[in-house]
Every structure is written in structure tokens, then in C-alpha cells.
Amino acid sequence: MTKERVNPRSRMVAAGYDRIVDRFAEWASTAEGEPKAAWLARFAKLVPAGGRVVELGSGAGPDASWLASQYELTGVDISEGQLERARAEAPQARFIHGDMTTVEFDAASLDGVIAMYSIIHVPRELHPTLFARIAGWLRPGGSFVGTLTASDDPGWTGQWLGVEMFFSGFDAQTNLGLLRESGLEPVESEVVTTHRPDEDETFLWVLARRS
Numbered sequence: 001m002t003k004e005r006v007n008p009r010s011r012m013v014a015a016g017y018d019r020i021v022d023r024f025a026e027w028a029s030t031a032e033g034e035p036k037a038a039w040l041a042r043f044a045k046l047v048p049a050g051g052r053v054v055e056l057g058s059g060a061g062p063d064a065s066w067l068a069s070q071y072e073l074t075g076v077d078i079s080e081g082q083l084e085r086a087r088a089e090a091p092q093a094r095f096i097h098g099d100m101t102t103v104e105f106d107a108a109s110l111d112g113v114i115a116m117y118s119i120i121h122v123p124r125e126l127h128p129t130l131f132a133r134i135a136g137w138l139r140p141g142g143s144f145v146g147t148l149t150a151s152d153d154p155g156w157t158g159q160w161l162g163v164e165m166f167f168s169g170f171d172a173q174t175n176l177g178l179l180r181e182s183g184l185e186p187v188e189s190e191v192v193t194t195h196r197p198d199e200d201e202t203f204l205w206v207l208a209r210r211s
Contacts, residue, residue, distance in 0.1 A: 009157075009166045010078055010099050013121045016163035017059070017079035023161055025060055025085075032195040035205055036063070036116060042188060042207050043112060043145040044070065051111030054137070056100040057118020061086030061093075068093040071112070076103050101126050105137045113138060115146035120203075123155060124168040127175075131182035138210040144184050148175045150191045150204045172204040184208040 017024065040063065047053065049070050058064060058075030060082045067073045068090040075095045077083050083095050096103060100115070101122060113134050122130060134144055149169025156167045170178070176186050189206040 007099075007101075007123070009121075009123055009155075010101075012157070012164055012166050014078040014080075016160070016165045017077075018081035019163050020161050021060055021079075021081045021085055024082075025062070027161055027196075028062065030196050031201075033192070034194055035190075035192050039116075039145050039205050039207065040067075040114075043114065043143055046143040046187075046207070046209065047071070047112040052109065053112040053114065054105060054110055056113065056115040056134075057121070058083070058086050058095065059118075061089035063114075063116075064090035064093055067114075076100055101130055101133075107136050108139045110137045110142055111139060112143045112145070115144070117147050117203075119146060120149055120167050120169050121165075122168065123166075124153070124170055127170070128178050128182065131178055131184060135183035135210050138184075140210055142210045143187075144179075144206075144208045144210075146206060148172075148204045148206060150202050175204055176206065179206065179208050183211050185211045 051071050053071040053073050055075045058077045064075055064086050073093040075086055075093055076098055078099050080097050083097055087095055150172045152171045153167060153169050172191055176189060179186055186206050186208045189204060191202060191204050193200055193202040
């Protein structure tokens with residue numbers, strides 16, 4: 001990853017996550033009703049064991065150990081601090097320090113792509129192109145599972161967990177439409193609210209297949 005290929009908002013996200021590796025891991029564990037495990041189980045029913053899977057925004061690798069035991073896993077994250085933890089969690093996986101909007105994979109080379117709580121940090125004007133890139137990487141019938149915004153957010157910058165952070169996205173129906181336009185047909189989708197001590201969070205969870 002070269003600095004010239006990273007937009008300023010991505011640099012902000014990377015710097016923020018580098019500073020809160022331990023704090024973020026502790027905060028992430030406080031969710032009540034976290035649906036991640038259920039959606040990974042749905043993904044696993046569609047993606048055969050041993051398949052090639054990429055996780056965009058793998059973070060510190062809380063799911064990497066299990067994913068790497070099931071798949072040929074590549075994790076991508078813009079935060080080197082998060083990746084250092086991820087490599088320790090899943091030494092058998094491959095990790096790339098890079099921006100999901102510019103990282104390259106061969107066309108039709110992947111069985112699955114995972115993006116949980118990560119695309120929400122990408123400027124929404126880049127989402128249609130990113131969805132199309134994901135569809136292009138997947139083999140026909142390949143699966144995508146991810147977390148997207150459920151309400152309209154042109155872009156928010158502010159303090160989050162003590163660091164400057166950026167979030168952006170569309171409402172749920174717009175997101176589902178953009179996925180379809182990119183060639184990713186939603187199989188299941190649900191707007192879910194999880195509860196934390198400091199706030200509630202509502203996201204669109206979606207499982208889609210390349211048409």
C-alpha cells in the first residue's frame with residue numbers, strides 16, 4: 001500500500017485504529033445480541049471448507065482463527081496495528097496491509113468475501129465501485145457477507161472511542177439495490193440493533209451471492 005493511493009479519510013481511519021487496538025477489542029466484546037456468529041454460520045453453509053476467502057477490514061482478527069481453520073484466508077486491513085494482533089491470532093492466514101478500495105485480487109478467484117463493520121468506514125461514493133470489485137473477485141455462485149449502514153449517512157467525522165473516525169453509508173434499501181446492480185444478489189438480509197453500555201447500533205446485515 002502506498003500513501004499516494006490512500007485517501008485522507010482512509011488515513012484517518014488507519015491512524016485511529018492503530019491507536020485503539022486494545023480499546024477497540026474490549027469495546028467490541030460488550031455488544032449484547034451481536035449477530036456476527038449467526039451470519040458467519042450462514043456464510044459457511046454456502047462456502048465450502050477449504051475455499052478461498054478474503055476478509056475486508058479484518059481488524060485484530062477476532063474471527064480470523066476460526067476462519068483460517070475453515071478456509072484459505074486472506075485478511076485485508078488498513079491498520080497495521082490491528083494486523084499485528086491478527087497475525088498473532090491466525091498465523092496460518094495471509095494478511096495484507098492495504099485499502100480495500102484499491103487492493104487487487106484476480107477475477108473470479110474467490111469463493112467468499114467477508115466485510116463486517118468495515119465498509120461503513122469507506123466514503124459512500126466509493127461503495128458502488130467497491131461492490132462491483134467484490135463481485136468481480138468472486139467465482140460465479142461465490143458469497144459475500146457483510147455489515148452495511150441501515151440509514152442515510154453522507155459522511156460523519158468525529159470522536160469515537162477517543163480517536164477521530166469516519167463513517168458513511170446509505171439506507172438499507174439503497175444498499176440492497178447497489179448490491180444487485182453490482183451483480184451480488186441478496187439471499188438474506190436483516191436490519192439488526194445491538195446494544196452496548198454506551199449506545200445502541202443498528203446495521204443492515206446481508207448475505208449475497210454473485211449472480
